[in-house]
Amino acid sequence: MTEYVLRFIAGGVIVSMFSILGDMLRPKSFAGLLGAAPSVALATLGIVVVQHGPAYxxxxxxxxxxxxVALACYSVVVCHLLMRFYLAALPATIIALVVWLAVAFGLLAGLGGAA
Incomplete structure (x- = not known):
């Protein structure tokens, strides 16, 4: 239970810091980019370091x-399917989801994962 409270507090603090940074940058679209994902990743890594050590x-x-990397590939595929091939959003995202899974699990299988 305390892990969830710690994760909640750390995530909230880091989200706030990234929001302030995003608000200071121009254009304002950076605020959304810096919103949640980096702060949640940093909070999670901080907890993992404390619980399991730096190697893990x-x-x-x-x-x-x-x-x-898989998300970047997904985004490129979605853009191409929407803009070049004029697919609707739902089929484009379903096709790109297959690409995301293939890239993510391919990298995990080829380069290794968590210990």
């Missing part, structure tokens, strides 16, 4: 990087 946190950070 390093392995976990690699899986986060693989997920980010």
């Amino acid at each position: 946190a390093a392995a976990e950070s690699w899986t986060m990087i693989y997920g980010a």
